[in-house]
Amino acid sequence: xxxxxxxxxxxxxxxxxxELVSKSVEYKQGETVLEGFSIYDAxxxxxxxxxxxxxxxxxxxxxxxxxxxxxxxxxxxxxxxxIYGKGIRPRNPKExxxxxxxxxxxxxxxxxRVRAGLEVLARQELTDPKRVAAIGYCFGGTTVLELARSxxxxxxxxxxxxxxxxxxPGDAKHIKAKVLALHGADDPFVPAAEVAAFxxxxxxxxxxxxxxxYGGAVHAFTDWDAGSDNTKGAAYNxxxxxxxxxxxxxxxxxxxx
Amino acid sequence: xxxxxxxxxxxxxxxxxxELVSKSVEYKQGETVLEGFSIYDAxxxxxxxxxxxxxxxxxxxxxxxxxxxxxxxxxxxxxxxxIYGKGIRPRNPKExxxxxxxxxxxxxxxxxRVRAGLEVLARQELTDPKRVAAIGYCFGGTTVLELARSxxxxxxxxxxxxxxxxxxPGDAKHIKAKVLALHGADDPFVPAAEVAAFxxxxxxxxxxxxxxxYGGAVHAFTDWDAGSDNTKGAAYNxxxxxxxxxxxxxxxxxxxx
Numbered sequence: 001x002x003x004x005x006x007x008x009x010x011x012x013x014x015x016x017x018x019e020l021v022s023k024s025v026e027y028k029q030g031e032t033v034l035e036g037f038s039i040y041d042a043x044x045x046x047x048x049x050x051x052x053x054x055x056x057x058x059x060x061x062x063x064x065x066x067x068x069x070x071x072x073x074x075x076x077x078x079x080x081x082x083i084y085g086k087g088i089r090p091r092n093p094k095e096x097x098x099x100x101x102x103x104x105x106x107x108x109x110x111x112x113r114v115r116a117g118l119e120v121l122a123r124q125e126l127t128d129p130k131r132v133a134a135i136g137y138c139f140g141g142t143t144v145l146e147l148a149r150s151x152x153x154x155x156x157x158x159x160x161x162x163x164x165x166x167x168x169p170g171d172a173k174h175i176k177a178k179v180l181a182l183h184g185a186d187d188p189f190v191p192a193a194e195v196a197a198f199x200x201x202x203x204x205x206x207x208x209x210x211x212x213x214y215g216g217a218v219h220a221f222t223d224w225d226a227g228s229d230n231t232k233g234a235a236y237n238x239x240x241x242x243x244x245x246x247x248x249x250x251x252x253x254x255x256x257x
Numbered sequence: 258x259x260x261x262x263x264x265x266x267x268x269x270x271x272x273x274x275x276e277l278v279s280k281s282v283e284y285k286q287g288e289t290v291l292e293g294f295s296i297y298d299a300x301x302x303x304x305x306x307x308x309x310x311x312x313x314x315x316x317x318x319x320x321x322x323x324x325x326x327x328x329x330x331x332x333x334x335x336x337x338x339x340i341y342g343k344g345i346r347p348r349n350p351k352e353x354x355x356x357x358x359x360x361x362x363x364x365x366x367x368x369x370r371v372r373a374g375l376e377v378l379a380r381q382e383l384t385d386p387k388r389v390a391a392i393g394y395c396f397g398g399t400t401v402l403e404l405a406r407s408x409x410x411x412x413x414x415x416x417x418x419x420x421x422x423x424x425x426p427g428d429a430k431h432i433k434a435k436v437l438a439l440h441g442a443d444d445p446f447v448p449a450a451e452v453a454a455f456x457x458x459x460x461x462x463x464x465x466x467x468x469x470x471y472g473g474a475v476h477a478f479t480d481w482d483a484g485s486d487n488t489k490g491a492a493y494n495x496x497x498x499x500x501x502x503x504x505x506x507x508x509x510x511x512x513x514x
Contacts, residue, residue, distance in 0.1 A: 203472065213467065
């Protein structure tokens with residue numbers, strides 16, 4: 001509106017000053033060595049909210065590093081976790097299904113893996129430990145919900161086209177984080193019955209939750225590399241990508257204030 | 258974030274300059290005299306997006322005038338329509354049910370009434386006719402969806418806790434507006450089956466649609482006068498009110514750009 005141009009000009013000027021600093025971080029869960037990715041903007045002073053990023057079923061890769069960089073430009077201290085283990089990166093969907101399946105079928109292990117990453121982020125000097133959130137894509141969306149169900153002390157979690165089912169829905173009562181689920185309304189991998197069960201789980205658990213359904217969006221709607229053919233069940237959707245990113249920013253503005 | 262304080266300071270300074278100008282507007286649909294409410298910010302220069310506001314089942318009153326003023330402060334040219342007719346203002350929920358029922362059961366009349374209001378807004382000198390949206394609360398939410406189904410040339414419509422059912426779901430194919438439905442996940446007056454039917458209607462019609470479900474919110478969640486007792490099925494919910502208002506602003510930022 002009337003002040004739009006001025007605000008945009010200021011934000012562009014500040015954004016241009018970003019000095020992103022990134023590094024790989026080795027850490028452990030039990031005896032397993034994991035390799036995450038840390039990134040922040042050195043042009044921002046002092047402690048800042050921390051955002052954990054959990055990868056899709058192909059494991060931590062370029063996609064998650066790009067998302068992490070976008071978040072760092074917003075001023076957050078960002079850590080992209082590694083659930084699978086150092087060097088374990090599926091080469092195709094079949095391998096990814098096997099790898100992701102290990103964790104979907106062992107939620108205790110999944111929780112331990114993501115919690116190990118959360119500890120790395122929480123201990124970093126730049127992280128304001130009272131303002132930490134976790135976001136995840138597909139498999140990562142499922143993972144951040146599982147992290148919340150574990151009772152982790154988080155301000156919020158955001159699932160982008162994540163699977164919403166839980167083998168232990170009663171655990172919702174442990175959730176401290178505010179929950180935002182961003183869902184493709186035509187996602188064949190997260191059907192209506194799963195959405196309804198999730199909503200009921202959240203309701204029964206007394207969780208502060210929201211779910212946004214994006215019309216015309218299927219699975220992986222934020223993944224730039226997912227193609228554009230909805231009939232495959234997974235496809236990039238620019239509109240839903242943009243809107244869900246804005247929804248996340250709005251959510252962060254609320255929970256980090 | 259880092260620029261948060263600066264932006265807030267600028268916005269507060271600009272917002273303080275608002276000079277709201279309002280007036281009642283008599284207009285007609287057929288032979289029926291209607292009385293709407295027009296409001297804009299005289300501190301804003303030139304043409305601007307127009308926003309139509311459609312009232313709850315009690316008819317156009319203080320609630321809608323306050324919402325209209327909030328929208329005018331955002332820089333829009335705002336017209337709160339009158340669906341019922343000049344002087345027809347139900348005095349209690351029973352009368353409101355009867356009055357609203359007339360229009361819910363005669364969608365052609367409802368469309369004609371809301372279109373008459375849209376014409377008033379579109380003709381106003383301050384309205385940029387290429388950037389017009391409609392929002393509505395409860396009965397008004399139902400109404401703006403019906404307006405969209407009539408094929409009205411709108412950038413978007415937003416329903417706040419509106420009924421989502423349609424006697425003619427095939428009309429969704431006429432929808433030109435982007436559709437945003439903001440829904441209380443525990444609203445007993447808009448049950449899950451109605452939400453599912455709406456989603457399917459939008460899907461079949463090829464509409465650009467989104468639906469946000471707010472956990473813990475029941476009917477009338479934006480109505481400051483609706484009390485706080487969820488067990489009554491209608492209650493104010495500060496969190497869902499704030500979030501849905503932000504969602505609307507985000508939507509407007511997209512459709513009016």
